[in-house]
Amino acid sequence: MTTVAKWCKYFSGKGTKRLLCSASSSRWKIQRRKDIYAQAAHNEGLRSRAAYKLMEIVEQSHFIQQTSVVVDLGASPGGWSMVARQYLELCSKIPWKISLDELADIPAVPVKRSTGRVVRRSRGRLIAVDILDMDPIPGATFIQGDFTERETQQRITKVLYGDEVDVVLSDMCPNTSGVKELDHERIIELAFSASHFAIQHLCNGGTFLCKIFQGAQEKRLISFLEEHFVQVKRWRPKASKSESSECYVLATGFVPVDFQKQQ
Numbered sequence: 001m002t003t004v005a006k007w008c009k010y011f012s013g014k015g016t017k018r019l020l021c022s023a024s025s026s027r028w029k030i031q032r033r034k035d036i037y038a039q040a041a042h043n044e045g046l047r048s049r050a051a052y053k054l055m056e057i058v059e060q061s062h063f064i065q066q067t068s069v070v071v072d073l074g075a076s077p078g079g080w081s082m083v084a085r086q087y088l089e090l091c092s093k094i095p096w097k098i099s100l101d102e103l104a105d106i107p108a109v110p111v112k113r114s115t116g117r118v119v120r121r122s123r124g125r126l127i128a129v130d131i132l133d134m135d136p137i138p139g140a141t142f143i144q145g146d147f148t149e150r151e152t153q154q155r156i157t158k159v160l161y162g163d164e165v166d167v168v169l170s171d172m173c174p175n176t177s178g179v180k181e182l183d184h185e186r187i188i189e190l191a192f193s194a195s196h197f198a199i200q201h202l203c204n205g206g207t208f209l210c211k212i213f214q215g216a217q218e219k220r221l222i223s224f225l226e227e228h229f230v231q232v233k234r235w236r237p238k239a240s241k242s243e244s245s246e247c248y249v250l251a252t253g254f255v256p257v258d259f260q261k262q263q
C-alpha cells in the first residue's frame with residue numbers, strides 16, 4: 001500500500017484539495033478523522049480513498065501489466081487512474097485531452113480481435129472517462145462526458161485507434177438518493193452499460209471490474225457476465241465503508257463471442 005501511495009503522491013494534483021475542501025460541516029470532519037482510509041489518502045497525497053480499493057484488488061489479482069490498455073470509467077477525481085498508472089508503462093507525450101475537432105479527424109476504427117499469438121505493443125495506455133472534469137495524469141488521455149451516451153462511447157472508441165482493451169474498470173456511481181432500491185437500480189444500469197462496452201472492446205482473456213450496490217439485480221448482472229467470462233466473483237474491499245452496500249464484481253478471462261462460436 002505504502003509503495004503505491006508514495007509513487008502516487010508524485011502525481012497528485014488539485015483533485016485532492018478539492019476532495020478535502022468540499023466538506024464544510026464539522027461533523028463530516030470528525031467522521032473523516034475516524035476514517036483511516038481518508039486520513040491515509042490525505043497523508044499520502046492520493047486523490048481519493050477509493051484508490052485503496054483498487055490497490056487491494058489489483059495486488060491480489062494482478063490483472064494490470066506494464067503494456068495493458070486500461071479504460072477507467074467514472075475516473076474523477078483520479079484515485080483509480082493514479083493506481084492503474086503505477087502499474088503501466090505509459091508514453092509521456094500522450095495529450096491529456098483531445099479536442100472535438102481533432103477527434104472528428106480520427107476515423108472510427110472497429111476493434112480487431114487478435115487471433116493466435118498476440119503481438120504486444122511496447123507501452124500501455126490509460127483512458128480515463130468521467131462526466132466531471134479531472135486534473136491531468138501524465139501519459140493518460142481523458143474523455144469528459146456521460147458514459148451512457150453513445151457519443152461519449154464513440155469518442156472512447158476513436159481514441160483507442162482500433163486497440164483492444166485489456167482492462168475495463170468502472171467505479172461509476174450515480175448521485176445517491178438515499179432510497180436503497182432506486183440507487184441499486186441506477187448503479188446496475190451503469191454496470192450493464194459498462195459491461196456492454198467491455199464485451200465490445202476487451203481482448204481475449206481481458207478483465208472487467210465494476211462497482212455495484214448489493215440488491216435484487218445483482219444476480220442478473222453476474223449471470224450476464226458469466227456468459228462472457230471464465231470467472232466472475234464479488235469483492236468487498238477493506239476500504240469500503242461498513243455502512244455502504246457497495247461491492248465490486250471482478251470478471252476475468254473474457255471470451256469474445258466470435259471465439260465462443262468457434263468452440
Ligand SMILES: C[S@@+](CC[C@H](N)C(=O)[O-])C[C@H]1O[C@@H](n2cnc3c(N)ncnc32)[C@H](O)[C@@H]1O
Nearest residue numbers: 048050074077078079080131146147171172173
Ligand atoms: C466514486 S466516484 C469515482 C472515484 C474514482 N474511481 C477515484 O478513484 O477517484 C464515481 C464517479 O462516477 C462518475 N459518474 C457517474 N455517472 C457517470 C456517467 N454516467 N458517466 C461518466 N461518469 C459518471 C461521477 O462523476 C464520479 O466522479
